[in-house]
Amino acid sequence: MTRPSASATLRVKLGLAAPALHAATAALWRHEPAGLRPRYVEYLSAMHALIRASVPLMERAARRCAELAPGDPVAGPLGRYLEKHAEDERGHDEWLLEDLAAAGADPEAALGRLPSPVVADLAGAQYYWIEHQHPVALLGYIRVLEGNAPAPWLADRLAARTGLPAAAFRTVREHAGLDAAHLADLDDLLDSLPLTAAQQVAVAVSALRTTDGITRLFTYLAAAPGGLS
Incomplete structure (x- = not known):
């Protein structure tokens, strides 16, 4: 019997955790006339805190x-792969x-704000594994971000429901198109690497x-809007 590929095995494992993530995503984008707009601005601020760590993480892992x-x-x-993907991102x-500026928020406030401990946990765990285990662990992190x-x-839909201009949704729009191709590239890489059992565990x-x-x-x-302050 042919063993499942590394990408297929990882996909099955992630499927077990998918319902909770899908429920959280649905709650985030639920339609509330008074709440969705400020919640979207909070989302942009939180995602900026997370995404600005992506290229430095890949650069450190490549080193x-x-x-x-x-x-x-x-x-x-x-x-x-990491060097190329860092340039893509x-x-x-x-x-x-x-996007924050287009939504009427102050980008400087997002830059000066202490990132949420949840964001620090997400990026910080990757730094630890890169330094003290193996940089291949970062592929698990990238797989989740690209795969969702x-x-x-x-x-x-968000533009229609919030009344914000189209310019406030560039990141959402761009990543809806870019990440599918990036995910295919990542799956190909996972299936081509001679991963050890321990490395497959690290990625998972x-x-x-x-x-x-x-x-x-x-x-x-x-x-609630402002819940990460």
């Missing part, structure tokens, strides 16, 4: 790959600041921990 190569057969192709945190992109219709633990963190983040955001 760790360079340190591990050539004795590590995973490090070389992983490092090349560069500047996306600026999109969120532009906004739906293609979400930007237009990272992915499940990230799913839990995103679920908690969306739950807090859904509770």
Whole structure:
């Protein structure tokens, strides 16, 4: 019997955690005339705090790959993927600041605000695993973020329900299109890497921990505007 691929195995594991994340996402975007608009602004601020860590995480993981190569057969192709993906993601945190400005919020306030402990947990766990386990763990984090992109219709629906201009939804709109292709590239990489059993566990633990963190983040955001202050 053919063993399932690494990407398929990970997809099954993530499926177990998907219902809670889907419920949190639905609660975040529920239609409340007085609440959805400020909640969306809070979402932009929280996502900026998270996304601005993405490129530095990938750059640090790529440097760790360079340190591990050539004795590590995973490090070389992983490092090349991370370097390319970091360039693909560069500047996306600026999109969120532009979205905040278009929504009538102050981007400087988002930059000066202490990020939520939930956001710090999400990014901080990745730094630990990159430094003290193996940079391949970061693929689990990326897999969850790419695999839970906004739906293609979400930007237009939010614009209609909040009354905010289309310019306030660039990040949501762009990621609805970009992340599907990125996810396919990541699945191909997972299936091509000569992962050890321990490395597969690291990727899965990272992915499940990230799913839990995103679920908690969306739950807090859904509770009330300003709930992360």
